[in-house]
Amino acid sequence: MTDSDAEPSTVKIVDPMSADYDAAFAAFLAHTDQKERAHEKLVHIAARLARRRTLIDAGAGTGQTTALLARHFAHTIAIEPNEHLRRKLARTCPDATILGEDIATALPDRLADLVLSAHVFYYLPPASxxxxxxxxxxxxxxxxxxxxILQNPDTDCMRLLRHFTGRRFDLRALGRTFAGADHDWEMSVSTEPAVIDAPDLDTAVIIAQFLLNLVPLPDPPTVDDVATYLRDRFRVPGGYRFSCDQDFLELRSPGPS
Structure with missing residues (x-):
């Protein structure tokens, strides 16, 4: 078979336990202000709480956000089912109580003044x-x-995901459904802008492949198709820019303020 006859390479399905995942995630973080913007917003939310006794971070990952917020709380519970990430979490947050279950099975031993779940719901079945x-x-x-927290469904990143997978994530609809079932809770959704600036197409493709792995890929697109999508839509002088604004769904529990 000649090179011209070779099958085109497809987007790689990345195991979250692998070094490839770590490298792709690192590339994403290195070229976006998303985490910094999220941290600013979360510190503001924590500061206005009447009490800061306990933080629960459900889906804490490697613990960067957990560690930042833990400074504002007397006790921290970090929930992370991924063993690979949990080892890093233990190093980042040595004083936290770490639970190795997921949201469906974890049993925190106390109630929290702030319960956070950042960029986790992508991985949950929509019906759940x-x-x-x-x-x-x-x-x-x-x-x-x-x-x-999830990306706003109308960001460039989520349009890319929807184009290749058909998946759409909408926290506003979830919040309305929750508030409709329990009228005592206050619900709000705010959007914080964020961008990805990739210096070249190769980096942009690595980041795009990481984003596409947010959902199952039974029929992954070709890398060439992804590169064409990026060139046609996100190329700017000096590289590639695409939006990754974040939606913050906040539910405030009834009770003393």
Whole structure:
């Protein structure tokens, strides 16, 4: 078979336990202000809480955000089912109580004034979203808040995901459904802008492949198709720029403020 006859390479399905995942995630973080913007917003949310006794971070990952917020709370519970990430979490947050279960099975031993789940709901079946949110709410102390973060569905990144997978994530709809079922909770959604600036197409493709792995890829697109999509839509002088604004769904528990 000649090179011209070779099958085109497809987007790689990345195991979250692998070094490839770590490298792709590192490339994403190195070229975006998303995490910095999220940290600013979360510190602001924490500062306005009446009490800061306990933080629960459900899906804490490597613990960077957990460690930042833990400074503002007397006690921290970090939930992370991925063993690979949990080892890093233990190093980043040595004083936190770490639970190795997921949202559906974890049993925190106390209620929290802030329950956070950042960029986790991508990985949950859509039919389980409301149940997962209700479970997070059940861990929340009176007067506390639940915060769920995902990318806004109209960002460039989520349009890319929808183009190649058909998947769409909408926290506003989830919040309305939750508030409709429990009228005592206050619900709001705010959007914080963020961007990815990749210096070249190769880097942009690595980041795009990482984003596409947010969902199962039974029929992954070709890398060439992804590169063409990026060139046609996101090329700017000096590289590639695409938006990754974040939606913050905040639910405030009834109770003393």
């Amino acid at each position: 979203w409301l149940t997962a949110l209700q479970r997070l709410a059940s861990w929340t102390a009176a007067g506390g808040s639940v915060v769920v």
